[in-house]
Amino acid sequence: MNKILLLLLLASPLAISQQISLGAQYYKKGEYLKAAYSFKAEIPLLKRDVGEKNKGYLATVFLTAESFSKAQRTNESLQYYSEALKIYKKYPSLKKDFKLKRLVRGYYNALLMSSFEMFLADNYKETEKKLLECNSLVREYNLGDSDKYPLYKAFSQLYGKTGNVNHHLDYTLKTLELSKVINGENTVGHIKELSNTAVALDGLFKYDEALVYIEKAFSIFLDLDLDVLGPLASHLLTVRASINISLENFNKSEKDLLLVIRSLNKNKDIHPSYKKRFLGSAYQNLGYTYYKIKNYDKSANYYNLSLENYKDVFDSNSLAIANLELNLANTLDNQGKQNSAKPYYLSSLKKASVNYRNIYYGLSEEEKFLFLNIRIGTYFTSLSSFALRSNSNDITIVNELYNATLFQKNQLLNSSIRLKDAILSSNNLQLKTEFNEWLEVKKKLSKAYLSENSNDNTNIFALESKANFLEKNLVNQSEKFKKFNDISNPSWKSIQEKLKPGELAIEFIDFEHYFQKWIDKKFYCALIIDHESENPKMVYLFEESELLNILNRNKTNLRDGIESIYGTLDKKNNELYNLIWKPIETFTQDSNIIYFAPSGLLNYVSFSSLSKGNDFLSNSMNLVQLTSTAKIIEKTDISKSFKKATLFGGIDYGKNSEWSYLEATKTEIKEISKILNQNNITVESFTGLNAKKVMF
Structure with missing residues (x-):
């Protein structure tokens, strides 16, 4: 409290008002929000009476910022810290009476807190913006190691979460160096930083280096004689096991994971939820260890044990469950148990898609693209490969493949920004209010689904119920909202309803092949429906290398290149037709209009220029190219x-x-x-x- 009084005494007697005195008393009692509002009330009066050049005015602005900060009102504290720093820079005469470092450090800590709040809200772009501003303050005011440490740690967490592996490693190494000074090398804090470094190196496939860091962490752990049954020991063993799996040291990973499982089962002090999460992870890694050495019976057993534990911890539609089901599907598939594998392939893809829908409004457009292509793409590829290996016309699988293809394409093509702009430009106040409320509920759901620590399924259910209720109201009130929902969640059935007799829809798909391991081959298939199809048909077409052999012909000029691929008016080239269209011509010959959506390298092919015999395909049928066959739903005059x-x-x-x-x-x-x-x-x-x- 003495520091505050000293700051206030720097002002003229006029500045020591009743409000400031009251604010100081609140501050002393720890009632920081009341203190903040008391100081804030005096700012405009001081500015009028003594001017912003007065040191008492600066002190009051600063104390307002500091009080808001201690009251955890981050945005308000940032506003007043920024104002105080501006005044300090504007009037050099204030510098001799006011400690710059305290002011800068207050602003810096408020920025760090704000970045943390943005990170928890999954607003990674704003998180990075705040952290970069902190970094500028570090350089400009030469802040010390104790300030840099939490900043570099925050950068490391941000880039680890967003998949920027190079930046993640860079800041993890910087954090590790500072940890030697801040924590000391023989401390639990430093053990954790060594483990984080191992994880970062593992993410960059630098497995040998990662192993060095995790072994160093173990060495310090043993020197400190820490609890071998505790959560830190389990964490270190799990990290080391994961690295050894990557290095194909399966005997070592098996040994570590079995030790984790024994330790967790013996430890009676661990919270049940925490225990199930750790056990689930250990069982899953052990399942993968046995999968890699082709002991599929043990692999399936441990995957099932992992699933039992995860079901009590994660929401049923979480990616953790989806990923585990996909692992189990691959294991059963390798055992030759295709009928048992099939429901897990289908369920994992469905869960991944539901998960994406639930977090949709919590992601930026760029994050949506990455999520669809990297995360959901794996489930789609696995199911496509399974369909090709087993029975490409299994009704359930082909239905799901068509719907999943539509889902992925349409999420990329339909921006939520356009819907938001359309709704908020409406004159319907109730519609706008309910839409904003629905958005907020969706964002809360996004956070709940993405949270790795959340197991409050009751809260998720309550949010889902509220979102569904609001969604029904919005559909009833707004044609635009209803249309967006229909377009964003299409199915092959909804497309078929729009097809007329003589019309056909073809959705081309391409995918890499997976069986036991990723195979360096990409396959193309066609999914086909007409107005009376009971189910879509899946037709295998070709390997991508076959198409590349035709498209990559080197010619001296553009015209010769095109003629070598498609032929000329007098001399047609049927190669592309035979590769792409011939496998499906029995389905197309009775159609008047064919709607088709290419994928992959087929986007570079001119379908109207494909030729059969001496005639072009476009002369015998009406071809309509679309980005997705779901666009048929939007078909207008x-x-x-x-x-x-x-x-x-x-x-x-x-x-x-x-x-x-x-x-x-x-x-x-x-x-x-x-x-x-x-x-x-x-x-x-x-x-x-x-x-x-x-x-x-």
Whole structure:
């Protein structure tokens, strides 16, 4: 309290008001929020009476910030710390009476706290922004090791969580160096930093280096004579086992994991939830150890034990459960028990997709992309490989594959930002209020599902119920919300309902092959439905290397390259047709309109230029290319979809161009223009040299 009084005595007598005195009393009693509001109330009066150049004014702003900080009101404390620092820099005369380091350190700690709050809310972009600002303060004001240590540790956690493995290792090593000074080398704190470094190196496949750090951690652990049955011992053994699995030292990983399991079962002091989590992890790693040495019976047994423990700790749709089910599916598949493996393959993919839906509104657009491609992609690939190996027309599997393909594509194509903008621009106040409330509930659900420590399933159920209730209201009130939900969660059935007789939908898929290990091959298949299909059909097409052999032909110029792939008007090339279309031609021959969505390298193929015999595919059937066959759900009349069109034809490319003038294209755009004009669509046409100028 003396420090506060000294700060206030720096002001003129006018500054020692009743509010400041009251604030000082609250501060002394530890009632920091009341103190903050008392100091805050005096700021505008002081500014009016003595001006911001006065040292008492600066002291009051600073004390407001510090009181808010101690009251854990981070945003308010940041506001006043920032203001105090601004005043300090603006008036050099204040520097002789006011300790800069205390002011900077207060601001620094508030920023760190704010970054931690952002991290817990899974707002990683804002977390990084706050931490970078802290880093600027460290450099500008030459802050010490005790300040850098929590900062570098926070950077390490952030980049570890977001998968930036290089930055993760960089800051983990910096934290480790500072730990020698802050914690001392023979301490529990330093043991933990050595373990974190081992994990970071493991993530970069530097297994030998990782093993050195974890062994050093063990050495200190034994020197300190710590509890071998405690959680720290179990953690170190688990990390070492994981590294040894990567190094294929399976005997060593087996020994460590069995020791973890015995220790945990003997320890009566560990909280039941914590114990089940650790046991589940040990059983899972042991299951994977036996999987790698092809002891599938033991592997399946330990995976099942892990599942029993995880079910009591994690939500049923968590990625921890999904990943374990996928491991169990692969093990059963390798045992030749395809019928037993199938439900686990299906369940793991379903759980991963549900998990994504639950965290959707808690992720940025970039994080959604990474989550879909890295996490959910593994489940999709595993099921696709299983379908190809077992029975590619298993009804349940093919149905799920089609729906999963639609789900992945549409989550990438449909941005939640567009929905939010559409709803919030509405004049319906109740709609906007309920939408914002629904968003907040969804964000809380995201946090609950992503949390590695949360096992409060009752809270999750309550949030899910509230979200569902609000969602029903929103669907009833808003066509835009209903349409977004329909489009974002499509199924092959919803597409089929839009297909007319004679129409066909083809969703192409590509996936890497997995059986016992990842095989360096990528396969392409087609999923096909028409207006009366009972279920989609899955047709195997080709390996990607076969397509690359055709597309990668080296020619001296672009035109020769295209002609070598597709042929010419006089001499067609049927290779691409035979590779891509021939396997599915029995399904397409009676169709008038074929909607298709390419995947992978098929996005580089001109389907209309595929030729069978002496004719192009586009001359025998109407092909409509889509980014996803789910776009059929949005299908509208052409006259309602756009009001203006720009057409190019009869282009004069110039004398030195590889491309020739095509007179017929000029005629074609005239005919197209007539059709569009009949539908009240304004047309702007470019031909000759004008077309080239506009295009280029």
